[in-house]
Amino acid sequence: MVDGPIPFWPGTAIRNGTHWRHQMSAPTHTGRLAGKVAVVTGGAQGIGQGIVKRxxxxxxxxxxxxxxxxxxxATASAIAAEAPDGAGxxxxxxxxLQPADxxxxxxxxxxxxxxxxILVNNAYWNAGGTAVSIGLDDWNKAQAAMVTAPMLGAKYAVPHMVASGGGxxxxxxxxxxxLAAANGVAYxxxxxxxxxxxxxxxxxxxxQNVRVNAICPGYISHDAQNREWQSDGFSRGLQEMNYPLRRWGSPVDIANGALYLASDEAQFVTGHALVIDGGMTVQLQDSHSGRVTEFVRGFTDGK
Structure with missing residues (x-):
């Protein structure tokens, strides 16, 4: 999650040693959502905050x-202070977890x-564990937050979208x-x-002209992690090896995907799961393990 201000416009990628970094460019506002009304859950920080701002x-x-x-x-106040005319x-x-809410x-x-x-179902709740170790209450709570809540959001939002001509x-x-990771059966x-x-x-x-799409983010970094990895080249480099683009994601990457799906530019896109992961899920693990080994050896030899 991101606690502080978020830069929202990726520009060109620049090389810094063996790693790629984004060089941010100035924002350009085109009014792609002018006149539209959106609800975004979990908007106080991280991906949700990025989507609200965008x-x-x-x-x-x-x-x-x-x-x-x-x-x-605080987030809403800061974003509202910079909102263009007609937005807010x-x-x-x-x-x-409360259907009435x-x-x-x-x-x-x-x-x-x-x-x-527009409705963006972003908020979630999670508990770790396997099918053997997770408590039933935690399992049910996770499913309520991550499956039932988005369904209920659509249940209540779609009739209003239909009344406005679509959404x-x-x-x-x-x-x-x-793809599955260990010890996270609920998630x-x-x-x-x-x-x-x-x-x-x-x-x-x-x-009824209501489009429904999903976004599948890869790892999205947060400020504390960024600060830690700036001083830990090994951990940073090892993490970046998971991504063909050799960087981890930021909230802006997901926000721009959400902007596209929310806009009229995506008016013929529905039922799609948009993967925004820097190429992580297209990388074969057997080949990847060899590259990781080479990276570790190179890092160690350079010490």
Whole structure:
């Protein structure tokens, strides 16, 4: 998660030794979401914060929700201060584990802005463990947050979208919905289910001009991790070996994908799981292990 201000416009990649870094360029606002209203859950930090800021930059009016009230209000205030004319953001506390809160956030957005065009299901809750070790309460809570809550969001939002002529539902899944990691049975299961939920809702709501898509992020860095890795070349380099682009992701990478799916440019895109992972999931592990070995040897030999 990201606690501080986020740079939102990737420019060119520049090489720094053996690693690639982004050189940020100035933002260009084109009003791609002008006149549209969005709800974004989990907007106080990280990916959600990035999406809220990007949507507002492009002219949307956004209701962002989170359970972190102080951080959410501060984020909304900072983004609103830089909003272009006609755009804006308001904050509402909502807990995705409470169905009544999900319905209330949708109704509040419509009452505040008069319509609803975009829903981004981003908030989640997770617990580690295997099928043997995880507690049933934790399993149920994780599925409620990551599967039931996005379904309920669509349940309450889609009728308002239909009333406005159509809309876009975007759910943040993960590369963990495509490939499994150890000791995360609740997360892997839920993120995989989100992809099929996306497809099912795309089929159901397509005739009403409501598009439903998912985004599958790879690893998205946060400020504390960035600071740590700047002083730890070995750990940073080893992590970057997982990505053909030789860098980890940032909230802007996901926000720009969400912007595309929310915009009219994606008006013929539905039922799609957009993978934004720097190429991680296209890299064969047998070949990758050899490159990791070479990297470790090279790093050690250079000491």
């Amino acid at each position: 949507f507002v930059e492009e002219g949307a009016r956004v209701l962002m929700t989170d359970i972190q009230v102080e951080k959410g209000e 953001v308001t904050f509402m506390r909502a807990d995705i 999900i319905e209330a956030m949708v109704e509040h957005a419509v009452a505040t802005y008069g319509r609803l065009d 876009s539902v975007i759910t943040i899944s993960s590369v963990h919905g495509l 892997e299961t839920a993120k995989g289910a989100l992809i099929l939920l996306t497809k099912a809702m795309a089929v159901d709501f397509g005739p």
